[in-house]
Amino acid sequence: MSIQILQYEFLGPIPLDEWGPPMEKLVFLVMSRDKDRFNILYVDDCEKTSDKSFFVQHSGFKCWIEKSGSEKLLYLAILPLFEASREHRENVLNKIKMHYNPPCNAGEIVEPQPDYVVRKSKDSAEKFSCPCCGSDMKAEQFLEKSTLYRCSSCGISDTKLNS
Numbered sequence: 001m002s003i004q005i006l007q008y009e010f011l012g013p014i015p016l017d018e019w020g021p022p023m024e025k026l027v028f029l030v031m032s033r034d035k036d037r038f039n040i041l042y043v044d045d046c047e048k049t050s051d052k053s054f055f056v057q058h059s060g061f062k063c064w065i066e067k068s069g070s071e072k073l074l075y076l077a078i079l080p081l082f083e084a085s086r087e088h089r090e091n092v093l094n095k096i097k098m099h100y101n102p103p104c105n106a107g108e109i110v111e112p113q114p115d116y117v118v119r120k121s122k123d124s125a126e127k128f129s130c131p132c133c134g135s136d137m138k139a140e141q142f143l144e145k146s147t148l149y150r151c152s153s154c155g156i157s158d159t160k161l162n163s
Contacts, residue, residue, distance in 0.1 A: 001013070001014075003038065003077050005029065005040070005077070005079075005096060005100075006095055006096060006099060008027075008079050008092065008096075009079070010027075010029060010077035010078060010079045011077065011078050011079070011080070012029075012075065012076055012077035012078060013029070013031050013033075013038055013075035013076060013077040014075060014076055014077075015072070015074070015075055015076075016030065016055055016071070016074035016075060016076045017071065017072075017074075019055065019076050020052065021049060021050040021051060021052055021054065022048070022049065022050040023046045023048070023049050023054070023078070024046070024047070024048045024049075024082070025046070025047060025048070025080070025081050025082050025084065025089070026045065026046055026078045026079055026080045026081055026082075026089075027043065027044070027045045027046075027078070027079040027081060027089055027092050027093060027096075028043070028044060028045070028046060028076060028077065028078045028079070029042070029043050029076070029077040029078075029096075030042040030043075030055070030060070030064050030074060030075070030076060030104070031074070031075045031076070031077060032064070032067060032068030032069070032073050032074060032075070033068075033073050033075055034073075038075060038077075039067075040096070040100045040102045041063070041064050041067050041068065041074075041102055041103060041104045042060050042063070042064060042102050042104040042105055043093055043096045043097060043100075043102055043105060044060075044093065044105075045081075045086075045089040045090070045092075045093055047086075055076070060104045063103070063104035064104055067103050067104060079092065128149070128160075130151035130153065130154060130156060130158075131156075131158070132151065132154050132156045133151065133153050133154045133156075135151050135152055135153035135154065136151075136152060137149040137150065137151050137152075137158060138150060138151075138152055140157070142162075143162075145161060145162055146159050146160060146161050146162055147159070147160055147162055
């Protein structure tokens with residue numbers, strides 16, 4: 001059995017009390033069952049555990065019971081990520097936290113870092129004359145490999161490769 005969470009295929013859910021170690025390099029969901037529906041209560045990752053009481057001794061266990069109403073309504077789903085880095089697992093965690101806002105993860109949502117870099121503009125941009133009117137062209141936007149220039153007089157634009 002499996003469950004789709006965002007674009008990830010999790011194994012389970014299985015009743016939490018049927019879980020048995022070991023677990024290694026995965027993201028896990030603790031869910032509560034409400035008839036035919038599962039609600040995500042908590043999401044986290046696990047580097048490695050062979051402790052049978054991992055979930056019962058977890059700091060969030062009390063919250064899970066409180067939100068589900070009973071230990072019998074708690075379920076576990078796992079996403080094995082054996083080859084993934086810690087950063088990749090954290091990225092998956094943050095996506096799920098931001099989308100589902102699990103109640104037992106309250107206050108843990110981290111804003112994702114953009115996967116691009118904004119470069120600072122250069123103070124001393126190359127000066128050259130407008131091919132249309134001869135006025136100075138001023139740097140308007142610095143791109144990764146080129147710079148966009150605009151004439152202050154006629155408004156024509158030109159792009160030059162950065163050297």
